[in-house]
Each structure stands twice: as C-alpha cells, then as structure tokens.
Amino acid sequence: MSEILVSFRDVTKSYDGRVPVVAALNLDVHRGEFLTLLGPSGSGKTTTLMMLAGFEDPSSGSIALEGTRIDTVPPHRRGIGVVFQNYALFPHMTVAQNLAFPLSIRRLPKAEIAARIARALEMVRLPAFGDRKPSQLSGGQQQRVALARALIFEPKLVLLDEPLGALDKQLREELQAEIRHIHARLGVTMVYVTHDQAEALTLSDRIAIFHEGRIQQIDTPEAVYERPANPFVAGFIGESNRLTVQVVDTTRLRLEDGSLLATLPHALPPGTAALVSIRPERVVIGAQGPGNAVVEEVVYLGDHCRLRLAHAGRADFIAKLPRQDAMAVPTPGTRITIGIPADAVTVFPAG
Amino acid sequence: MRRTNWLAALLIAPLLLLILGSFLVPVGLTLFRAVQDREVAQALPETSAILAAWDGQGLPPEAAFAAVARELGAALEARRIGDVAQRMNFARTGMRSTLLRTARAAERLRAPYAASLVALDARWGQAETWLLLRSAGGPVTSLYLLRAMDFTQTPDGGVVQAPTDERLYRTLFLRTFGISLLVTAICVLLAYPVAYTIARLRAPWSSIALTLVLIPFWSSVLVRTTAWFVLLQREGPVNGALLGMGLLEAPAQVIGTRIAVVLALVHVLLPFAILPMHSVMTRLDATYLRAAASLGANGMQRFLRVWLPLSLPGVLAGGAMVFLLAVGMYTAPALVGGDRDQMVAWFIANFLNRDVNWGMAAALSAYLLAMTGAIVALARILTGGMVGARG
Numbered sequence A: 001m002s003e004i005l006v007s008f009r010d011v012t013k014s015y016d017g018r019v020p021v022v023a024a025l026n027l028d029v030h031r032g033e034f035l036t037l038l039g040p041s042g043s044g045k046t047t048t049l050m051m052l053a054g055f056e057d058p059s060s061g062s063i064a065l066e067g068t069r070i071d072t073v074p075p076h077r078r079g080i081g082v083v084f085q086n087y088a089l090f091p092h093m094t095v096a097q098n099l100a101f102p103l104s105i106r107r108l109p110k111a112e113i114a115a116r117i118a119r120a121l122e123m124v125r126l127p128a129f130g131d132r133k134p135s136q137l138s139g140g141q142q143q144r145v146a147l148a149r150a151l152i153f154e155p156k157l158v159l160l161d162e163p164l165g166a167l168d169k170q171l172r173e174e175l176q177a178e179i180r181h182i183h184a185r186l187g188v189t190m191v192y193v194t195h196d197q198a199e200a201l202t203l204s205d206r207i208a209i210f211h212e213g214r215i216q217q218i219d220t221p222e223a224v225y226e227r228p229a230n231p232f233v234a235g236f237i238g239e240s241n242r243l244t245v246q247v248v249d250t251t252r253l254r255l256e257d258g259s260l261l262a263t264l265p266h267a268l269p270p271g272t273a274a275l276v277s278i279r280p281e282r283v284v285i286g287a288q289g290p291g292n293a294v295v296e297e298v299v300y301l302g303d304h305c306r307l308r309l310a311h312a313g314r315a316d317f318i319a320k321l322p323r324q325d326a327m328a329v330p331t332p333g334t335r336i337t338i339g340i341p342a343d344a345v346t347v348f349p350a351g
Numbered sequence B: 001m002r003r004t005n006w007l008a009a010l011l012i013a014p015l016l017l018l019i020l021g022s023f024l025v026p027v028g029l030t031l032f033r034a035v036q037d038r039e040v041a042q043a044l045p046e047t048s049a050i051l052a053a054w055d056g057q058g059l060p061p062e063a064a065f066a067a068v069a070r071e072l073g074a075a076l077e078a079r080r081i082g083d084v085a086q087r088m089n090f091a092r093t094g095m096r097s098t099l100l101r102t103a104r105a106a107e108r109l110r111a112p113y114a115a116s117l118v119a120l121d122a123r124w125g126q127a128e129t130w131l132l133l134r135s136a137g138g139p140v141t142s143l144y145l146l147r148a149m150d151f152t153q154t155p156d157g158g159v160v161q162a163p164t165d166e167r168l169y170r171t172l173f174l175r176t177f178g179i180s181l182l183v184t185a186i187c188v189l190l191a192y193p194v195a196y197t198i199a200r201l202r203a204p205w206s207s208i209a210l211t212l213v214l215i216p217f218w219s220s221v222l223v224r225t226t227a228w229f230v231l232l233q234r235e236g237p238v239n240g241a242l243l244g245m246g247l248l249e250a251p252a253q254v255i256g257t258r259i260a261v262v263l264a265l266v267h268v269l270l271p272f273a274i275l276p277m278h279s280v281m282t283r284l285d286a287t288y289l290r291a292a293a294s295l296g297a298n299g300m301q302r303f304l305r306v307w308l309p310l311s312l313p314g315v316l317a318g319g320a321m322v323f324l325l326a327v328g329m330y331t332a333p334a335l336v337g338g339d340r341d342q343m344v345a346w347f348i349a350n351f352l353n354r355d356v357n358w359g360m361a362a363a364l365s366a367y368l369l370a371m372t373g374a375i376v377a378l379a380r381i382l383t384g385g386m387v388g389a390r391g
Ligand SMILES: Nc1ncnc2c1ncn2[C@@H]1O[C@H](COP(=O)(O)OP(=O)(O)OP(=O)(O)O)[C@@H](O)[C@H]1O
Pocket: A015, A016, A021, A039, A040, A041, A042, A043, A044, A045, A046, A047, A048, A195
C-alpha cells in the first residue's frame, strides 16, 4: 500500500510566468490508494491533475510515474485514464464505440474488445445501453460511461476532475458509492479532484488539502478533520469555532473574557498569542441554570440542533446538540453551562 | 394558447405574403414559362383550331392554308410575327424564313391557297410543317424541357436525340457540375486547414483572422473577378513575375481557359466554405481532444477519429454552400472564361438577353433548380443524420 506510484518533486506551475498557480508541490501518490485533492476554487487542483495527465507542463520540478520521469512524455503515451467534469464522451460514437476507442487504438482483438465492453457496461450497471448515443443518456449515465471508458484499458492510474460536479445531490451520493465500490474492486489508483469536502471525506484514503497552490495538509480523512495541521485546514474542513487566546502554560489557555481553557499538552511558549479551533459537535452542553454561556439562537435541523451561544466574550460560538440527548432543547435567552474537553481543542500559533 | 398562436400567425402574415409575393410567385411563374406555349395559338387562332381538328394524315384541308395565309399577314401588321417565327424556328430551323416570307406575301396570295402557298415556299407542301404548327398550338409544350436535355420531338410525337450539331445542354450541365465539383473540392481542402487554424487561435487573433477572411466581401464579385483578369492577362503581373524568374519562356495564356474560371470561382467562394466550418469547429469542445489523448490516441488518430468526424457537418455545410453558389455562378466564368468554359447561368442569361427565348431560359433554370434542390436535400440528409446523432 505504501509503494509510491506517482511523485511530484518541487513542481511549480505558472501560466503567466509571474503568479504561481502551483508552488513547490511535493506529493506522493501511493499505489492503489484513493487520493483526493480538495481545496477552494482556484487553488490549483485541476492544474495539478492536468500536469499529471500531461495536458499542462510544469514550469519547473519533475513528475515521475513508477520512478520514471514523465514530464516529457506526451499524454497519449502516459497510459493514465482521465474522467472529465463534462464527461467528454464522443458525441458521434455510441456508448460501445466510446468504450471501444482506447481498445481499438491499442489494437486489441475484436472478441476481446467486445468482452471488455460487456464487462465494463456490467460494472457501471448499464448493460443494455451499448447502442445508445451519449446524447440519449442522462447525466449520471453519461458519467458512468465516462468512468467505464477511463477504466476499460486498465490504466494504473485514473484521474477524476470533479466528475460529479454537474449532478444533483442524490445522484452524486449514488455515484460516490459506485466509485468507491469500483475502486475497492479493481484496486486501481485514483486521484480525485473535488471542492466538496463531504465527498472527499466519504471517498478518500487520503486527502490533500490545497490552498493557493500549496498543499496545506495531506492525511487520512479522520486526521485532517480531527487534527488539522493549520488554521486554514481547520476552517476549511467542517465547521469550527475559532478563538484567539493567550498561552498560560502547556495545558492551559486564557480566553478573551479571562476564563481558562484546558488543552492537551502543547509546545507554545507561555505568554504568546495563539489560535484555537473547536468543533461545534465536541462542545458538551451541560445543565441549565447559572453557567458560562447564554443561548442566543436555536436552529432545529432534524438530527441535531444548532445553538448559537454567547460565550467567552463572543456572540457567535456554535455548538451542536445531538437529538438523542434526553435533555430538552434550551430556549433562546436561557443560561447554560458548556464544557469543552481538552482533546477537542486544537491549538495553533497565532498569525 | 390558441389565441397567441393566432396572434403570432397574424403578426407574421405580412412577412409571409412578402416572401410569397416577391419570391415564390415570380419564380413559379418564370418556371411555368418552361412549358408554356402560346405564341402560335395567340397569333394564329383560327389555323390552330383547324389543325387541332385535322386527323394529321397527308396535308390539312384548304381552309388551313387560307387561314394561315390570312393570319400570318395580320400578325405582320400587328407586329406579332416575330414571336411566332422565333417559336417555330426553334422547333425546326428554317421555319423563320418560311413564316416571314409567307406573311409578307400574304396580300398577294390568291385561292386556292394550297397551291399558291406551296408555290411560294415548298415547306407548305410538307406534312411535317403542318404537324409542327399543330403541336405548337399550346397551351403547354415539352419542347423546351426536352431540348434542354438534348432531346427533340418528331412530328408524330416520338422523343429522339436532338441533331448532333444542336446537342449541347447535357454537356453544359456536366461541365457546370464538373467545374462546380472541382471548385467545391478545392475550396473544402483549402478552407479546412484555415478554419481549423482560426478555431485554435487565441482570443484576439481568431477574430482578426476571421475578419481577414471576410474582407473580400467588402468588394463585389465583379471587382474581384476583374482583379483576376488584370492579374492573369498576358501582360499582367503574374506572367511578368514568372517570366522575370525565368519560370516561363513566353507569357502563359490563362485568361479564357478553364483554369482561370476555377481560380476565380475558388477565390470568390472560399469564404463561404470557411465560415460554416469555422462556426462548427469553434463550438467543438477541446476536451474531446484531451479525452482522446488520455485514451491513447496520437495526434493523427485524434484528428481522424475525433476532430474530423465532429467537424464534418461544417465541411458538408460549407461544401454544399460553395457548390450551390458555384453552380449558379455567372460573373466569374463570363469574365475570365472562354466560350467552352461557360456554365448554365451564362446560357440562361443569353437566352434572356440575346435570343429572348424565355422558354429555354426557364427550362434550363428549372433543371438547375431541380438539381441544386436535390443536392441540398442530399447534404441535408447527410448532415441531418449527423446532427440528429449529436442531439
Ligand atoms: N489555462 C489557464 N491560463 C491561465 N490561468 C489559468 C489557466 N487555468 C487555470 N488558471 C488559473 O490558475 C489558477 C488555478 O486554477 P485551477 O483550475 O487549477 O483551480 P482549481 O483548484 O481546479 O479550481 P476549481 O475548483 O474552481 O476548479 C486559477 O487562478 C486560474 O485562474
């Protein structure tokens, strides 16, 4: 699992020669993994993917596939499957002809091509659609065919650039499950671009968080969520309360209103300013009565309630209250006691 | 719903009437002239009536001779003799002089007319002359449509090849379509790389290049063709340059040849091939090419298997456009071509302007229209199949 398939070394890309769109990128893709590039719009995800596919050249640095540099190899000889956001199925060919395209280019025997097409259509659950033109398929069906086409020539690596971006939520979730299933079954390495964090968390073995052309953190979904490497990641993935604090000692911080917050041991020097991030769902809602927070607003969301609290000198402290809790939902204006477990506090140096 | 439909129809009615009145009706009336036959019936009504009742055996009765002498004389007075002479001479060469001579002599002729007419002109003694007159009685004739395909009708109604020295039009149509096909092929071959290049240019350059393509439209076909005439003539710059470089020993005679016609037509029609191709190609998504590359296709395979088929509707549209315009082209071949390079349009113009033979002009036009119509339909079916597939 940890064998390296692709490695980017100090890759920089600039379209205009001045502003780097991807800066000093070092990234290893492991064989067989599902790696997601996640980041806000314009953060360089597509550019990174296109450099790997060979449609863009790095301005500097090198990209290697299985230890061999591929920077100078043209796209059609890289043997990397690509799924595009707009499907890019050839409109003048039927589904079967689209699937046959990479195989006939590789001069596979006719019988083999027919067998593989049948298998591929089976895999994406469209066995009866071989004779249709792409225009006669729904968006979800087209994307399934595009996926099958990128996989049918058995590439080592498949790149997917927001393949589900144009689909509605329900279809996205359905196809996410299918992609995960196919990945597990074929064991093919997938690099997936999205700016949907839920999608990234669902699908990935590892997530690389991009921001302004740099990787902010690359780790398992759990790690990037639970242990964000910097304030950007903490703010980008999931929701979090961000507070500026003073460091008292290795396990205690002072909040703006003077109250103390316990943390796991950290290495910041006492007296310096720091930034903490606290996930709303880790906030423990205690009993009503005199306490350290006032309920400002309650939003009912079915499986949980979202409380906006005045706490530690701020009026926008968010807490989530799961509905299986026996406690009644507090009404706005009531005072409550909240607790913040030490392991729920992530501390970053300020600035 | 229904009310808005009515309103829409009402709003559009003036436009429909305009199109109907200014286009369909005149074209229809003109085309009708290809079969209309009224000159003889108008000028010689009584003769026509007698001949219509005649059984066609031997010579007609004396009454026909008398009527034709009298009515020809009257037609001469009324200055209508020219139309009849023209019409009959077209059916059989030589009839013009017979009719004119008879008309001028009409006053002097005396009964029995059967004898005096034959004495005046031996043709009146031939059954064929009378059969021709009878078949010209109208109201419709297949004469022009047959002749425009090099056929002629025998006096007894059979259809045979026209005499060798009058056969012309089948060759003419073949020549017209041959030149047009050649011009279309050259235009498509030249236009495709141009359209491709323009479609792949970046923002400001693509529109600049497109403007350059359109510049020829700022001047008229006449001006552009005249320019070719100037360029290609014996003392022109092209000959001068070729002589100067020593590539030619004597100035080449290009004007008046098929080459000049093809050259001028290609030049005039090239933009019409580029524009439809360009509009199809700019709408082609470049990710198709990327997808093809990611699937292993090299440059040639990407072009042949993806770009070319996807841009084919543009090629067909451009080709059909050039072909249709070339088939009807008059100015360019008339200016730079020789006698043997003229196309159907030139003959149509000639029949209208010089011979004043509306029947032949209309018959040639009708065939041209039918053939180009068939080609449009063919192009429609070909592109239609493709467009349908693209959805
Ligand atoms: N062909 C190009 N020419 C010039 N600039 C480009 C080009 N392609 C992308 N850029 C710029 O590079 C930056 C990164 O683009 P990229 O497409 O990699 O972002 P992304 O992370 O995929 O964003 P999104 O989520 O919106 O797709 C953007 O600022 C974009 O404007």
